Each structure stands twice: as structure tokens, then as C-alpha cells.
Amino acid sequence: MPASNRQTIRDLRRNSRSAVLQRLYFDGPMSRQALGTATGLSSGSISTITAELVAEGLIEEAGTVGSDGGRPRNLLRVRAGCAYLVGVDVGETRVRVELFDLDLTELARCEHPLERDGHDVDTVVRHISEGVADVLGQASIPLELLLGVGVGVPGIVERRSPDGALVHGQTIGWDAVPLEARLRGTAGLPEETPFFIENGAQTLGRAEMWFGGGRGTADAAIVLFGSGVGACVVTGGTILEGTRSSASEWGHMTVRVGGRRCRCGSRGCLEAYAGAEALVERWREQGAAISPDTDEESAIAALIAAAHPRDPGTAPDPAAVAVLAETAEYLGAGLSNLINLYNPERILLGGWAGLQLAPYILEEVRRHADAYSLRYPAERVTIDVGRLGPDAVTVGAATLPLARFFASGGRRSEPAGEAGLTPGQAGWRASLLLRAPASQG
Structure with a gap:
């Protein structure tokens, strides 16, 4: 029956x-x-x-x-102060934790750097726990007003385990890590404090769809371009996520058979050509003198400066120019696959590396995406830069407990699934405008 x-x-x-x-x-x-x-x-x-x-x-x-x-x-x-949210970004090089009120005004933040191969589970759990305790202590927030902690992670998130979300992060060596269970009861939080685990590209996508460049769009793709690359795909207003889809692992689509070795172990992945780590490595292979101790953000800044010197008397570095040109073509080709598969109305390029590189490669990325795509879907898509800045993953992570708050009608004691939301104008706008990049490219 x-x-x-x-x-x-x-x-x-x-x-x-x-x-x-x-x-x-x-x-x-x-x-x-x-x-x-x-x-x-x-x-x-x-x-x-x-x-x-x-x-x-x-x-x-x-x-x-x-x-x-x-x-x-x-x-x-x-009322902005009726409840609080914590967003966490487990990135490639650091763990960032931020505390927000309901207007998404940042009240406190802290960061814990990660070594190049520093995604040891115990280390990450400790950084998240210490970071949550730190930001709550900085702002003296009553624990009973905390709606929960959202965490963006690299990899696929599985939710079929009775112990909570499991993370399959092949590039960082995580195989079915029970991160949600590991985090419960940490940071001095009550045992019932909810943790929400989601792929980092998905949390970026949520932020841009709710508050940024994706608002008002039913079909979109939001690209997280950092050390690696990933994507959040939205069709009919619904984010493809969890074990129903691995769209967030778009960076591991094959773009060159027998190509460069990727961090995931395969060859020819898009990430092996378009991720920031790959850009730096390819430039180094062309003779760039980059110290092994140079962090990726500094190395990308140096690459841009070499390809586009500010001094008119300085000639561009041909190797740097070639690396950026190749990156634009591979990224455009990768976007063409999203265009052909999902027919998005809008594609947004985000992530720290994407925002840093967009002013120099975006037009070429658009040209290559158009050239590699089928004509009909290519004619209806726009490719732009994300609007919420390089730290938008933490904003998106904070929306996870916020969605539960709305779905339960504001009652913390009644768990509920996420409700469909129709963004408009409100107090969050002023807070998030402060996070936007200075230039949209």
C-alpha cells in the first residue's frame, strides 16, 4: 500500500x-x-x-x-544575532574557519596551514576542532545559538553510512573517511551540534547560487579553480551532489589520453593541466626558477607578472605566456564538456586561482569553450567570474546549517531536509559585497 x-x-x-x-x-x-x-x-x-x-x-x-x-x-x-553559523574550508594548503551571524557578517576567522602532503585525517580534524573553538572564543558566542558547522572538503561525499558523511578524497589519500563522526563532540561543542559535510566545489556553488552570480539561474555550473579544479552543476535549480553524481570531480575528466600524471593517479586529467599546482609545475619544467618552498599563490602571481610585466620595457617571458595560453585552452575545452552535457545558462569561474587568473585568460577561455562546444548550447551560455571572492567556500559551507534552519521553520529541535530557496535582496548583501574581488575580469 x-x-x-x-x-x-x-x-x-x-x-x-x-x-x-x-x-x-x-x-x-x-x-x-x-x-x-x-x-x-x-x-x-x-x-x-x-x-x-x-x-x-x-x-x-x-x-x-x-x-x-x-x-x-x-x-x-x-534578526541577524538570533543564531550563528560556522563555515569551514578544508583546502589544499590550509584549513580556514569562519564564524558568521545570519546576515553572513564575518565575526571571526582563523587559518591553519597544511603541508604539501598534510591531509592526515587526525591533523585535519584537529585543525577544524581547534578552529571552531577559536572563532567561537573570539566572538564569545553562546553555544546554544550555534546552528551548526558546515565543512567543505575535497572529494566525493557519501551519506549512506549510519555514522554520517564519509569522504572519498582520492587526491588527498582519503578513502571513506568518517569525517562527520570524527568531528562530533569536538571543539567543546555539545554532542548534538550538527556537522554538515559537503564537497568544496559544491559549497562554492551554493554560495554563488544563493547570493552571487548564479542568482536567478536554474541551470548553471560554478567552477572552483584552486590547486586543483572542480565544479558544482545545477540543473533545474537542483545541485547535483553526493553519491547521485560525481560532477564535482569534473577536474578528473580525461582531456588527453596518456597525458600528464594527475594527483589522483590517472593520466591526462584536466586537473593535471589546469590546476594551479599543474600550472606552476609546467612553468618550472620550462625553466622557471621557482623555489620548492614558494607557496602556490605566490608562484601564480609570479607567473602572471612574468607573462604580463608591468614595466613596458620588460619583455614577457615566452614560457609563462605559453603556459597561460595552454591553460586557457584546456580550461575552455573542459568547460565545453560541461556545456555539452548540462546545457547551463551560466558558468562562473571562482576559487583563488580562478579569480587571480581571470583578468588574463578569461577571454581566451570563452573563445576556446565556444570553439569546442556544440553550437546550440554554446550560444545560450555566458561565462563570467564568481562574485563572492576567493573565500566563498566558507560562505557556502555556512549555508548548510542555514538551510536546515529554514527548512525546520526556525526550530532547532526539528531536523528537516533542505527546502528550496528563492534568493532576493536582504541584509546579507552588504556583508558579502565586502568579500567580492576588486576586479571581475
Whole structure:
């Protein structure tokens, strides 16, 4: 006998609270009248729900707005200090931890560097735990107001284990690592504090789709270009994620049979040609004198300076120019596969290396992507730079507990799956504009 899909009164109540919270968060401040129109709820339901949310400290008055000949209407907004979020980026070279309020204003951050082969599980767990404790201590946040900790990681995230998310990170030597279970009860947090584990490219994609260059787009691909490369693919407004899709591992598609050895162990992967680590290595092979101790960000900056010297009297380094040109072609070819497979309306290039290189290679990337793509999907896609800056992975990680907060109608004691969200304008905008890169390329 098929299961009933009828909703209980409790379900309806939670969904109504969720709708009000989401509208106020993404489109607020709003009046009660505007909320009724936006959510389709009756004026009586809006009055009751907003009274509850005000009493619980989740929303607050935000001034008034005039009406046509009537009394001014009171505006409401989500209260930024009613709850807090932690976002973690387990990157290739460091673990970054940031604490946010609900407006996504950064309240505290810390970073722990990782050695070149430093993704030992115990080390990463310790860095995350110490980082969470550090940022909470810096801001003196009451633990009961913490919604949870979102963590972006390299690799595929599997959620079929009863112990929580497992991470398959082949490039860093992780095989079914029970990261969620390892993190529970750490950093002095209560045992019930939720941890949300997701691929780093996926968390970048969430951030750009909710708050950045992907807003208003149903079909998109957001590329994380750092030491390696990955992608978040969105089709019909849904992120392809988890064990249902390995789209985030786009960097390990084969672009050259029998090509360069990739960190994953295979040959000819896109990442072996287009990742920042590969760029530096290829330039070194062409004779560049780069110390083994030079970090990747400094090496990429040096590569750009050699290819595009600021002194008009200095000739560009031919090897650096050739490496950038080859990188643009491989990246464009890789994007063409996303274009042909998923027909996105928009592709966004993000990640620290992507943002650093975009002003110098983006036009060539667009040209090669168009040349390698089928005509019809190529004509409807735009390729631009992400809008949230090089640290957007932590913002995206913080959206994981935020999504649960909305889906549960603001009740921390009622777990729920992620609700569909329709971003608009609200208090988060000013916070995230500060993170945007100075130049969009």
C-alpha cells in the first residue's frame, strides 16, 4: 500500500514558518501585507506566525514604510544575532574557519596551514576542532545559538553510512573517511551540534547560487579553480551532489589520453593541466626558477607578472605566456564538456586561482569553450567570474546549517531536509559585497 503524502498540521505549521523566514531573509525587510502576498498565506496566518517569530527572537521590527493614504506599515526582518553559523574550508594548503551571524557578517576567522602532503585525517580534524573553538572564543558566542558547522572538503561525499558523511578524497589519500563522526563532540561543542559535510566545489556553488552570480539561474555550473579544479552543476535549480553524481570531480575528466600524471593517479586529467599546482609545475619544467618552498599563490602571481610585466620595457617571458595560453585552452575545452552535457545558462569561474587568473585568460577561455562546444548550447551560455571572492567556500559551507534552519521553520529541535530557496535582496548583501574581488575580469 503506498505511503500517504498527507501533511499534518505540524507539517503545515513548519512549512508556513519556513516560507515566512525565507521571504524575510532573502527579500526583506517586508511588511506583513507584503509577506502575505509573497507567501500566499492568509493575513491571520501571517499575523500569528510573525507574532511567534518575534516572541522567539528570530525576527524583529525594521522601521516603517508608507502606504497609499493609509497608516504606515511596519517592516520585519530576520534578526541577524538570533543564531550563528560556522563555515569551514578544508583546502589544499590550509584549513580556514569562519564564524558568521545570519546576515553572513564575518565575526571571526582563523587559518591553519597544511603541508604539501598534510591531509592526515587526525591533523585535519584537529585543525577544524581547534578552529571552531577559536572563532567561537573570539566572538564569545553562546553555544546554544550555534546552528551548526558546515565543512567543505575535497572529494566525493557519501551519506549512506549510519555514522554520517564519509569522504572519498582520492587526491588527498582519503578513502571513506568518517569525517562527520570524527568531528562530533569536538571543539567543546555539545554532542548534538550538527556537522554538515559537503564537497568544496559544491559549497562554492551554493554560495554563488544563493547570493552571487548564479542568482536567478536554474541551470548553471560554478567552477572552483584552486590547486586543483572542480565544479558544482545545477540543473533545474537542483545541485547535483553526493553519491547521485560525481560532477564535482569534473577536474578528473580525461582531456588527453596518456597525458600528464594527475594527483589522483590517472593520466591526462584536466586537473593535471589546469590546476594551479599543474600550472606552476609546467612553468618550472620550462625553466622557471621557482623555489620548492614558494607557496602556490605566490608562484601564480609570479607567473602572471612574468607573462604580463608591468614595466613596458620588460619583455614577457615566452614560457609563462605559453603556459597561460595552454591553460586557457584546456580550461575552455573542459568547460565545453560541461556545456555539452548540462546545457547551463551560466558558468562562473571562482576559487583563488580562478579569480587571480581571470583578468588574463578569461577571454581566451570563452573563445576556446565556444570553439569546442556544440553550437546550440554554446550560444545560450555566458561565462563570467564568481562574485563572492576567493573565500566563498566558507560562505557556502555556512549555508548548510542555514538551510536546515529554514527548512525546520526556525526550530532547532526539528531536523528537516533542505527546502528550496528563492534568493532576493536582504541584509546579507552588504556583508558579502565586502568579500567580492576588486576586479571581475
